[in-house]
Amino acid sequence: MGSAGASPQTAVVGAVIFLGAPGAGKGTQAKRMVERYGIPQISTGDILREHVTRETALGMQAKAIMDRGELVSDKIVCDMVASRLSNPDCERGFILDGFPRTVDQATWLDGLLAEKSYEGKQLAPVVVEFQVSYNKLMQRLTGRRTCPDDGSIYNVHSQPPRVADTCDLCGAKLFTRKDDSDEAISVRLKSYEQQTAPLADYYRKKGSLHVINGEQDANAITQAVIKTIEQR
């Protein structure tokens, strides 16, 4: 991190990019980093889902594409990210969860981050890739249940809520994402293999890639992510 000795809640963290297939645990770990560092999780999937719920023009355009499990256009997501990163809450850093997802998005992001400083400091991004096997991803995606109110993520197989279909924290009824259907899952995993997996090589060549075994216990993964961020 940029400020030696600073507490995590005031330290300069810079850009942290989470790479990994759908279901690799990016969202769960991003929420834990938000808690530790007090920096925002920027999930392009969440921002798009908000647009869909609010029925904005962008949401109407994106909905069918997302339901099929395909990727929304680079232009739409890059514009969304540019606008979100200009928010003052990104001053010490931010976690990008689900962005970039194509090499074109990554190249665009490089240009944007090259201009960016964090409380006056220039920092290269830290890229963390969560590696999870195909069978495990399928189990996680088909079992995933999400709280519509606070975003908590559960899994009926590995991390069920105390009361079936009910959020432990706020009592809301959990829902299954539409794109967690068998058909959409297979499209999403294919699009990951074809369009997003090459990003690992892209960042490896730049020397910024850190690979973490995403099949470990969630707390062990969190410790590995913290170590990676703080060793920068």
Ligand code: AMP
């Ligand atoms: P996620 O919640 O990250 O799994 O994203 C849900 C869906 O939103 C994806 O299947 C895509 O349709 C869309 N999406 C999210 N992030 C991106 C991105 N960076 N590029 C293109 N489409 C995206």
